[in-house]
Amino acid sequence: MNTEVVLRRAGGPDAGAVADVWLRSYSTALPTVVRARSDDEVRAYFRDVVVPERETWVAAAGGRIVGMMVLADGLLSQLYLDPAWRGRGVGDRFVALAKELRPGGLTLWTFQVNKPAHRFYERHGFVAVEYTDGSGNEEREPDVRYVWRP
Template identity: 60%
Template sequence: MNDIVLRRAADADAYPAADVWFRSFTAALPSVRCAHSPDDIRDWFARVLVPQYETWVAVRDGQILGLLVLNGPELKQLYLEPESRGRGLGDRLMALAKKQRPDGLSLWTFQVNAAARRFYERHGFRETERTDGSRNDEKEPDVRYIWQPAR
């Protein structure tokens, strides 16, 4: 994983990053209906996430293997290519998120996403709220996590 570079996303990264997002979502959440088509997701990355939010990509040999999106104190997205999971890349992206937001982070994930919940809890996030999912596009019950640095 040392040959992977973490850098801010450029406009040209939007579609490849969106494709990573879609493959990761599909692999990690087979029971959750994706509310948007791959083309809609690419458009969202190109129009919103990359130009308007703090979007980072993990790149090796020109291929995007992971992405991190921050919006203020919120960690909006953290997704990896399915074959890149379990190799420390998520840990590197989380360390970057904490470095960029040293005063704390919040995030939402689906309640059914046990692997993501374990990952966030391992990184010091604590559950603060659960909802029935009525506020997210997938209508899937979710959970809010908050990380506060040790003082």
């Protein structure tokens, strides 16, 4: 599969595909984490809030959305890839874009059980600075806050 991947801002018509990538990625990467919202609620959230109101980026390849990233000020609030596109450099490109757009630094949260995400972010210079019991997130899942400073 040698399809060119283009990173671009998401638009309203992308919302369904963005939500689908999030759902597939979450189910694959976090099988033990109970989601706080149903599939329909997730799709509505992406349609009504995330894509229209947040700085949402997509990775598009061959006419399909294969990844998504959301930035909010200095927070990298979401980065999810279609499972078939993991390990192919798309996440690296998203992080490089996030650093370019937020040169003063970034912070993010990931679940403690998501060890592949820990390795990924640490490889990109993020440092774990806080561990919680999960009482501050809607999944009630222990998480970790990472920070990148240039």
